[in-house]
Amino acid sequence: MTNSSVSLHELRRRIYVKAKAQTSWRFWGLYVHVRKTGTLREAYRLARENNGAPGIDGVSFEAIEEQGVVSFVEHLRKELIDGTYRPLRARKVGIPKDGGKTRVLSIPAIRDRVVQGALKLILEPIFEADFQPGSFGYRPMRSPHGAIQRVSDAIFQSKTHVIDLDLRSYSTRFDITSCWKKWHGESTTTT
DSSP: OOOOOOOHHHHHHHHHHHHHHOTTOOOOOOHHHHTSHHHHHHHHHHHHHHTOOOOTTOOOHHHHHHHOHHHHHHHHHHHHHHTOOOOOOOEEEEEEOGGGOEEEEEEOOHHHHHHHHHHHHHHHHHHHTTSOTTOOTTOTTOOHHHHHHHHHHHHHTTOOOOOOOOGGGSOSSOOHHHHHHHHTTOOOOOO
């Protein structure tokens, strides 16, 4: 009996469901999915959608498309299968900032962005299953606007009591009374 190939979307869904249902499950054998043609093609499509600058090798999306995306993906796939793939150094570019300072931006080669994207496509569902529903940072289908909307909804539902504790602001000995007073804006000095 042979297993039929599943789509990347279905594979990601299955990985997510497994990770969500069995939180202690340890995944193995995922590399085979990273180096699949479908995964690499989708990773290329996502990288192309971002339309970034070439990396240290100077290869642009236009140059890849002139030579053929299919051959580019197959060459990358062969390197991943053979174990000969090695990422290139990132190209460093200085971006001017206020006050005469410069922020250094690292730009990976497109081939490395594709491999990184393929890894993300396979690993993301595992980690996504562990996040809380109220977590919005750097998650797919989430945005700062969604986080603001969630806070706004909570305010309208009169969920206005916030408990926020930064243990770094206390001495090594934890004192619950001073924490309580600090939360409620009371003086923590004793008479």
